[in-house]
Amino acid sequence: MFDVAIVGFGPTGAVAAGLLGLQGIRTLVCDELTEVYDKPRAIALDHEIMRVFQQLGIADAMAPFTEPFTNSEFYGVDGQLIKCMSTVAPPYPMAFNPSMVFTQPAMESVLRQRVSGMPSVQVNLGQKVTALVQDDTQVRLSLEDAHGQTSQATARYVLACDGASSSVRKQLGIGLQDLEFDEPWLVVDVLVHEKGLRKLPQVSVQYCEPQRPCTYLIGPRNHRRWEIAINPGEDPRTMATPEATWKLLSRWLQPDEAQLWRQASYQFHALVAKEWRQQRVFIAGDAAHQQPPFLGQGMCQGIRDVANLCWKLVAVIQQRASDALLDTYGAERQAHVKELTSRIKAIGQLVGQRDLSKARERDARLLAECGGQVQPMPRQNVQPALVGGCLDSSGHAAVGTLFPQAWIETGDGPVRMDELLGCGWRLLLHTGAGPSFEQAAQSARPCLALRVQSLGDPAFQESSGVLAQWFDRMGCQAALVRPDHYVYGAFRSAPDLRAALSALQP
Ligand SMILES: Cc1cc2nc3c(=O)[nH]c(=O)nc-3n(C[C@H](O)[C@H](O)[C@H](O)COP(=O)(O)OP(=O)(O)OC[C@H]3O[C@@H](n4cnc5c(N)ncnc54)[C@H](O)[C@@H]3O)c2cc1C
Numbered sequence: 001m002f003d004v005a006i007v008g009f010g011p012t013g014a015v016a017a018g019l020l021g022l023q024g025i026r027t028l029v030c031d032e033l034t035e036v037y038d039k040p041r042a043i044a045l046d047h048e049i050m051r052v053f054q055q056l057g058i059a060d061a062m063a064p065f066t067e068p069f070t071n072s073e074f075y076g077v078d079g080q081l082i083k084c085m086s087t088v089a090p091p092y093p094m095a096f097n098p099s100m101v102f103t104q105p106a107m108e109s110v111l112r113q114r115v116s117g118m119p120s121v122q123v124n125l126g127q128k129v130t131a132l133v134q135d136d137t138q139v140r141l142s143l144e145d146a147h148g149q150t151s152q153a154t155a156r157y158v159l160a161c162d163g164a165s166s167s168v169r170k171q172l173g174i175g176l177q178d179l180e181f182d183e184p185w186l187v188v189d190v191l192v193h194e195k196g197l198r199k200l201p202q203v204s205v206q207y208c209e210p211q212r213p214c215t216y217l218i219g220p221r222n223h224r225r226w227e228i229a230i231n232p233g234e235d236p237r238t239m240a241t242p243e244a245t246w247k248l249l250s251r252w253l254q255p256d257e258a259q260l261w262r263q264a265s266y267q268f269h270a271l272v273a274k275e276w277r278q279q280r281v282f283i284a285g286d287a288a289h290q291q292p293p294f295l296g297q298g299m300c301q302g303i304r305d306v307a308n309l310c311w312k313l314v315a316v317i318q319q320r321a322s323d324a325l326l327d328t329y330g331a332e333r334q335a336h337v338k339e340l341t342s343r344i345k346a347i348g349q350l351v352g353q354r355d356l357s358k359a360r361e362r363d364a365r366l367l368a369e370c371g372g373q374v375q376p377m378p379r380q381n382v383q384p385a386l387v388g389g390c391l392d393s394s395g396h397a398a399v400g401t402l403f404p405q406a407w408i409e410t411g412d413g414p415v416r417m418d419e420l421l422g423c424g425w426r427l428l429l430h431t432g433a434g435p436s437f438e439q440a441a442q443s444a445r446p447c448l449a450l451r452v453q454s455l456g457d458p459a460f461q462e463s464s465g466v467l468a469q470w471f472d473r474m475g476c477q478a479a480l481v482r483p484d485h486y487v488y489g490a491f492r493s494a495p496d497l498r499a500a501l502s503a504l505q506p
Contacts, residue, residue: 002028002122003317005141005155007129007168011042011104012285012302013161014111018056019310021118025317028153029121030143032128036112039262040104040189043219044069044296046380047094048402049303051485054416055423058114059096065106067220069099069296071376074206076363077356082208083366086376091464093404095416098380101219104299127151132158132168134280157313158281159306166287172278179270179338181292181345183352184230186239188249189261192222196257200224206351210359213352215294216252223261226252227293229352236265268292268348270341276330282309288333291341294348295382301340305333311423311483312390320447328389339384347382390482392489392500398474399489403428403481406462414463418485424449425488426481427497428467431456433477436494444501 004020006013009031017029045066053059074083087099116123124143130150131142139158143151160168192200200216207214215227228248230239238244245263246255273288285302309329315321353359367374385400392399403426407414425448427441433454444450453460455467462468471477476490478497488504491497 001138002026002153002155004028004157004159004313005030005139005153006159006161007141008161008163008285008287009112009123009125010037010161010163010285010302011108011111011299012287012306013159014108014115015052015056015303016159016161016284016306016310017115017121017123018111018118019052019306020314021115021121022056023310023314023318024120025314027121028124028155029115030124030127030129032126034125036105036108038105040219040223040225042104042293042296042299043101043217043223043225045100045102045300047092047096047098047100048383048485049300050096050100051094051405051418052303052307054096054418056111056114058110061110061114062102062107065110065220066100066102068097069101069379070203070218072204072206072217072379073201074208074351074366076208076366077210077359078363080363080367081374082363083206083350084374084376085379088378088380091406091466093380093466093470094402095405095407095466098378101217101223103220103223129162129168131171132281134158134278139280156280156317159309160281160283160287161285161302161306162287164286164290166283168281169273169283169287172275172281172283174278174283175274176271177274179272179291179341179345181268181270181348183268183292183348184234184236184265185268186226186228186230186236186245186248186263186265187293188226188228188245188263189219190224190226190249190253190258191261192224192253192258193256196253197222199257200252208351208353208359208362210354210356213354215351224258230265236267240265270345272334272337272341276334277326282326282329284309284333289337289341291337291344292348294351295340295344295379297340297344301337304336305329307484308333325390332386332389332391335387336384340382343382343384386486390488391486392480394489394491394496394500396474396476396490398476398479398487401487403479403485403487404466404470405485406466407464409461409463417462417467420460421451421453423485424451424483426450427452428479428481429454429456430471430477431468434494437478437491437497440494440498441501443498444505447505448501 006029020027072085076082205216213229217225284305478491480488
């Protein structure tokens with residue numbers, strides 16, 4: 001019997017398999033297809049995801065397929081700049097460029113290769129999960145290959161990472177809550193020749209034009225993407241033909257200046273699963289939520305799901321936590337997805353305003369808000385914090401946010417913090433935190449395998465002040481950080497820390 005079976009080897013399932021494999025969890029991952037989908041869907045990712053790739057040991061292998069995300073400039077009805085989204089300036093809070101573009105098929109291949117080499121992970125490609133039945137101790141999966149050959153597998157837990165049309169979600173009868181966004185858009189990926197590249201905008205652009213809203217994105221190398229609204233009365237299938245697509249692109253490019261890589265019509269919508277767990281089965285990734293791609297967050301959300309769930313599953317499987325910890329997965333992730341989706345929708349509605357007078361009002365309002373001088377806003381500022389779930393209830397502003405990662409100076413040069421401290425429970429202490437904080441942590445050390453690190457330690461010197469600035473900004477002396485890098489609690493006094501640690505231990 002496997003500890004965990006994962007249905008679907010897309011980015012969500014592959015990251016889940018990798019995180020479980022790192023901990024030696026006996027894992028089965030199966031996918032009905034044998035190859036990585038060869039066209040890009042996701043094009044943007046952020047530093048939180050790069051930190052997960054770092055944990056999997058593939059951040060460097062991803063480097064050839066990623067590039068910094070350019071600013072996104074929003075242009076209004078009269079072609080004036082009305083808004084700008086940027087990346088935060090260095091020093092970067094997670095020790096990675098905060099906002100990247102990437103090539104999805106290449107990235108998925110790197111992920112698959114990494115996971116396939118893990119001794120505790122079995123990868124079954126070309127096997128479709130057709131049904132599952134669960135009882136109090138296990139889940140039995142029915143599998144079928146392309147020749148109709150059937151087999152069975154059992155696992156203590158199942159992760160359904162089987163994409164937007166998830167058959168597991170349907171089999172469990174889990175409904176989707178409609179967060180009310182429903183628009184047809186054409187997505188066009190283009191490989192642009194040298195001549196064409198010179199003509200194109202040098203930053204990403206949101207054309208907030210009521211007659212046809214459109215997004216232009218600068219991908220890696222010569223990859224450029226347009227997301228173009230389909231107007232009422234237009235047939236999405238006809239719009240996705242090469243002829244119709246080139247007609248739409250003619251504002252920017254001619255057919256001899258680029259090669260169409262892929263064009264497809266999508267119904268952009270915003271949906272979230274009403275339940276994320278049924279006994280031993282969890283859903284994650286597109287199976288649990290879908291959102292319009294205006295902030296490039298769909299795949300990122302799926303990776304956040306499994307980064308949240310996997311450390312909890314490992315703790316329960318290794319009998320270091322009770323089953324109740326697994327309920328915090330859905331509580332935390334559903335609320336986060338809903339909040340982020342509402343922020344993504346707001347951007348979509350801003351770009352996609354179809355009423356001319358309302359669009360003019362939008363332009364005037366945005367310009368008035370910034371005093372006529374548009375200030376770039378970092379994309380990462382739209383990320384909400386986790387709430388509820390496995391978090392300290394103090395209400396401190398840091399709780400549920402991502403703890404930063406600094407570069408630490410070593411004899412061999414600068415090294416990212418997680419390489420030194422690992423990805424378990426960590427207690428970071430500010431330079432001024434006295435010995436009482438270390439004493440408060442003693443009892444939790446064995447149970448949580450807690451790693452305690454003081455910024456005052458001469459062997460732990462950061463190069464850029466990211467951690468010290470974080471503590472100063474948050475006004476605390478100690479930060480208790482979960483294995484997924486989210487802050488469990490932030491403390492000003494040792495007794496507060498002691499109380500939080502004793503509440504956390506089973
Ligand atoms: C136009 C567009 C633009 C996007 N842009 C971005 C972006 O910039 N950034 C971003 O983060 N996200 C973006 N996304 C979203 C992103 O592409 C998806 O969220 C992500 O690919 C979903 O990953 P997943 O692993 O959850 O699902 P999928 O990639 O759909 O993988 C599911 C896997 O499950 C397998 N499967 C299904 N059923 C079964 C079964 N019964 N048995 C076995 N295997 C099964 C499938 O074969 C598939 O391999 C975009 C999406 C679109 C459409």
